[in-house]
Amino acid sequence: xxxxxxxxxxRKEVVDAALAAAAQHGLRSLSLTDVxxxxxxxxxxxxxxxxxxxxxxxxxxxxxxxxVGAERAALVANEVGAPAKLDVAITAGxxxxxxxxxxxxLYEFDVLGGKxxxxxxxxxxxxxxxxxxxxxxxxxxxxxxxxALTGPLDDIAMNLVALEDxxxxxxxGGGSITVADAxxxxxxYAQQAGAPxxxxxxxx
Numbered sequence: 364x365x366x367x368x369x370x371x372x373x374r375k376e377v378v379d380a381a382l383a384a385a386a387q388h389g390l391r392s393l394s395l396t397d398v399x400x401x402x403x404x405x406x407x408x409x410x411x412x413x414x415x416x417x418x419x420x421x422x423x424x425x426x427x428x429x430x431v432g433a434e435r436a437a438l439v440a441n442e443v444g445a446p447a448k449l450d451v452a453i454t455a456g457x458x459x460x461x462x463x464x465x466x467x468x469l470y471e472f473d474v475l476g477g478k479x480x481x482x483x484x485x486x487x488x489x490x491x492x493x494x495x496x497x498x499x500x501x502x503x504x505x506x507x508x509x510x511a512l513t514g515p516l517d518d519i520a521m522n523l524v525a526l527e528d529x530x531x532x533x534x535x536g537g538g539s540i541t542v543a544d545a546x547x548x549x550x551x552y553a554q555q556a557g558a559p560x561x562x563x564x565x566x567x
Contacts, residue, residue: 470532
């Protein structure tokens, strides 16, 4: 049996292969063979570390969320002042474009939420993380006198999450809305809600 450190590395390689294979084939048609081929191993080798394909996908789902959530939280934490933090949070929460494979996969994983309790928990956890991030920024802005919210803080935070998800899904689906369009529209909503971004970034 592989030593713990080796086993952990192999499991990470399998997760990376699953994310890459899912980006190429799509979750709906993804098979254990696709993941094995991407990883350069046999199906049997995968099943040594995981019970089945869904077990791999649950860990891949969690890994994808961790990368996106942790990265954005770190970027926000590096900023000073709620307006700057909100600016970064909005930008980092959107896909980089239609070819953003990781964000596309996270939206696809949302579809699995109603079919698997584990995926459902991950989807709900990501939503809570998004909501808590915006709540924290808004509360900081109100406390500092930077924001004068025009409605309940929780409602504004929910709307920011909803706009982020809706525009992100449209962008990764190859729709006509660009990343710049989405960012400008969310910034405009934030301004109308009493949480303006830094003046150089304000939507006009």
